[in-house]
Amino acid sequence: MTHYIIPKIISSAVLVAFLFSCEKGGQDTVVSVVERIDTTATNAHYISNRAPLKPSALIKLPVGSVKPEGFLKEYLVRQKNGLTGHLGEISAWLQKEDNAWLSKDGEGDWGWEEVPYWLKGYANIGYLLEDQQMIDEAKIWLEGTMNSQRADGNFGPKHFDGDNQDFWANMIMLYCLQSYYEYSNDEKVLDLMTKYFKFQLTVPDEHFLNGYWQKLRGGDNLRSVFWLYNRTGEPFLLELAEKLHRNTSDWVGRDHDLEDIHNYYEVRDGGEVPDWYRDQIDWHNVNHAQAFREPAQYYLLSHDDAHLEATYDNFDIIRAHFGQVPGGMFGSDENARPGYADPRQGVETCGMVEQMNSDEHLLRITGDPFWADHAEEVAYNTYPAAVMPDFKSLHYITSPNMALLDAENHAPGIANSGPFLMMNPFSSRCCQHNHSQGWPYFVENLWMATPDNGLVAAIYGPSNVTAKVGDGQEVTIQETTQYPFRGQLAFTIKTAQPTDFPLYLRIPHWTTGATVSVNGKTVKENVKGAGYVKLAREWNSGDKVSLTLPMEIEVKTWEKNSNSFSVSRGPLTYSLKIGEDYIRKESDETAIWDSKWQEGVDTKKWPSWEIRPTTDWNYTLVLDKENPAASLEVEERPWPESNFPFTPENVPIMIKAKGKQMPTWQLDQYGLVGELEDLPATSDQPVEEVTLLPMGAARLRITAFPNLK
Template sequence: MKFNYTIQKAFSISLLVFIFSCEKKNSISDEVTFIDRIPNAQTNEFYVSNRAPLAPSALIKLPVGAVKPEGFLKEYLLRQKDGLTGNLGEISAWLQKEDNAWLSPDGEGKWGWEEVPYWLKGYANIGYILEDPKIIKEAMIWIEGTLKSQREDGNFGPKHFDGDNQDFWANMIMLYCLQSYYEYSEDPRVLELMTNYFKYELSVPDENFLEGYWQKLRGGDNLRSVFWLYNRTGDKFLLELAEKIHRNTANWEGRDLPLDQIRNYYEVRDGGEVPDWYRDQVDWHNVNHAQAFREPAQYYLLSKNESDLEASYENFKIIREHFGQVPGGMFGSDENARPGYADPRQGVETCGMVEQMNSDEHLLRITGDPFWADHAEEVAFNTYPAAVMPDFKALHYITSPNMALLDAENHAPGISNSGPFLLMNPFSSRCCQHNHSQGWPYFIENMWMATPDNGVVAALYGENTVQVKVGDGTEVKIEESSHYPFEEEINFELSMEKEVKFPLYLRIPAWAKGAAVSINGELAKDKIDGIGFVKIERTWKSQDKITLQLPMEISTKRWEKNSNSLSIMRGPLTYSLKIREKYLKKDSDETAIWDSKWQEGADTKKWPSWEIRPVTDWNYSLVIDENDPASSLEVMHGKWPKSDFPFTLEEVPIKIVAKAKQIPKWQLDQYGLVGELKDLPTTSDQPIVDVTLIPMGAARLRITAFPYLENNQ
């Protein structure tokens, strides 16, 4: 009896342990679900959300400074601080304080258009994020000047006109700067200035409002600021102004437009006719499109008309259908997208890249659609890094997926700009020189967002720390450690003063197959496919840890509409042929374009320009089994660079070895550009050799869209 009782007791204990372990396992997995979109039926209690009658916020921006970058993201900001962004105030003529209209109480002055606010958008935010007192002090000179510039009628800033009408464009950018400053300081003067200014805008007759080129196309930026203020003050007149701005902004929803309504210069290759599809966009300037295509979606917040929202998606698709059949997330527009010029040697302005990233971040907050986060990362990690020198002391105007020479020559009409626009130059061109500063600070600010249910979402990935109020208002610190986008694993550790229940969301990119989430070392959910979010709802405590695995499989992409060219991807990174680079220093006084201007006394010798010339052959196509690309490619993992900066040939931590054949006929053409793919043979009798591919963002010279070969296996 005693023996049987002992066995029975042991069995019971074992059964209880088994049941407990099952319950524990089930409870963890029950805390984790996969959803397409984050619900927005509630309103976040701690961060400013859309106020009725605006559509409810899908995601909510955290104040500037809530996210602190680490790793290469922090290194980027430090290089910007020591590079052009941090020094433009001492070298750019447009940023000189003497006779500057932005610092003038009456708005008069020689220097006073878009350059100051373009630069200040990034410069000031770098200061707020890094908590850099020197930068903040310098930024405050311009912020204070702007706040003191408001005139009796409510207008502020430079007296700048487009013909006979007020030019509202530069003020639209400065409103971004003021809003960031308010997030940082809560200075009530910002709300007062914006309220009075928007009353002034409402008083301007429609026939004189947003009349001109840039401002009419970019009215969506004005609309964004009106909604920002409305969400903080609730002033009803702002909704009337929003309607006015929308009806006076260029028609970004228009299709089959008359040619005289397409507002930009256009040209058709070889004197051909304008194709019918060219009438489906109101403007084809690369920056205008990257910046303004989102205006209908912004207006949707007020109209709640699904066709407005869909119009921005259509705008995105239209330009990529005809000019964006290329890797890296952008499109071949050079200055203006021209029918017949869509080869991957066509490029986009650096301005266009950072404005596209900004638009993606806006649309992510408006829609909650993780597509826009995927795209922001695609541009940020692949196209943008190679547009600037590694030290951030020079950049070029045009960056292309296929470019094998960056020199000081004129490459028009191969690209639509006449001048040395491929050269790495600190002074050319003045828009990108100042506007590039916003790219990384804005990306960092949007890495985490508050959710309507008092939770938080990891929207964009990279190493950082965030402080955010969640649940019952408890402030939680989340440390995100990872070498993403180069590595598959992302780790999160939470810290807080007391336990708190709230939902934490992790974005699952479209490219990730078989993603997995572990909590405190225990697998909670795996085999996750499809774009969306993992939702983890539980009571969290300090030192809780999450691991997100995003398997990075090699994939290929055929650009059928661009000569059937081929690109190689692994996770969020696209790969380019590694071309050894030779840097040649040039005198910026001699190579800058006509509208480049620097302050009197600026030492241009400290700010040279750079040509980058190829040392190794670049005219290869890949030999690959597209049914099983991984079998043709060998991934080589290296050490993470001590510099924490992986975007150079020497320090990139991952490479791919591939088989390739040279195409001897593929050379630079008469314009000094990579020859167009359509002119190449589809066979090669050259021997198969090994070549190295590196992440596109580390390759300032690169071939990323490889020519089609019939015998590519």
């Protein structure tokens, strides 16, 4: 079943509006339900798209405007105390000696994507936690980067792909510089970017973005050009935008020649390449997760609906063939291979955080709540299990069905040769550094400004936001919630004086009927379908808004994957509870071949882990798919004192179910969960009690269950 229903026509029409009288002070609240937030106005307080770019659907607030609370803050603290916070001390690529990012002439043995990958998350965690030590450390790298700008406008390491400059690593560093500018207002960032983009404009097309990674990922460069254009209005930037799109890989086209699809690929059992494989220019998981959005980014300038449509279609195409699995991602391992689409196939941790970043970009470009729903799906289901709870190690590949994480080689069952399933702080050099952006970027996009000088709770999680609204009054809104585990969200407004502005609350696609109250009075109920509830009124300090999102159990059938099925409730998907035994391994003995750490690092302080099952995992569920609530019992538990709900011991919610073992379902010759298509459709085993956990808390898990007659 394809459960991604993508709206193709972007509408700002108001579906229904009602006027209610709230008792506090006699003010009236105008309540509307809208598919999209109207873009005919322009926000007066935050930088939006300049003409001729399409109007901003939603506007990102400056870094630091949104602060995490609850478990989201705990996540950032664990990152700070874990791998992200200490990579500068242990990763060879982050050593300051002979590092090209700190060199005025761009020379040095260490200098490519690793520094900016890490800095994207590290610096922003510092800003969000107001951690001065992290901010100061980040500034060393940022100042070094800005000081590296040369007379021609180029900056950063002198890195080449053949005879052509490799612009890829600079694309990532531009993210870091923009976040720093939003935090500090340091005008040197705008000066550097202006000179650098003038330099890029001088590079002949035949030498521009000429290479694998940079050509596919040109959308990241395009995004930065628009960011600067919205601040300076320099006309040459639009010329550069056209040049970037012209030289970026063709993410719009279909029916490509195979020789133009450069990622490694193979077809199972030596079969023919299927026709649909030609409908994407690249099937590398990280490339796709971050680059599929490029046409929608260019749409801001082209105004051509076909470009926006192409991004939606790109999302659909990879999921139609490799994403018929729970958790929001797709089974490519590193490169998607025709014939390998079982839920035991996984995705890189890099792919997860880049997908979340793309979802956040597309939410701002389109205003479509689908992208917020999807960002939550990946962030709350797939991403948490990719890392150890202490955030001191992670694994390269994460799958919906994985019953063993060990140091063995599982190729060709997965596409990567090496110990890519175990938890290791040094493997691999990309995910080791790039995973750091996932949670801080997610937090920054929880709240956004709207074109009509309001605010929208765009993605849900415990947080607070401080921003200008209405005629310029600053307000703070505290969001108190245990979402995504519970469906109750409370918002408290703090303002120095009464102020009039619209507050929008996103309605997820999965809700069975949301209820909104203002100061204890219900103002709208039974809201269904993706969209936004708009509350327009004069707000006073202490006003309270509550949103209740009923969470019903749903069973999703994945017809294209052997009719397997998964169980979800609200934004969370659930996995079979499997006992987990953590076995310590020495990282320098189990890391992959390209792992490198600084000289003198005590690797024993940074161990790796195998996770082996202590209970049987080969179960399917016995349930009534037409009425799943009748055979599944939701059990709420106390919120954990640790404020960290993503472990089997600490989950605040479980589902009790009935299951049957399938004796022939075992680990196969590659040490992976056996493929679903090889299983019988019946089981003669007795019915047993089993427990389901939120997918994000299950580092060993069965999430796509075999279908029984």
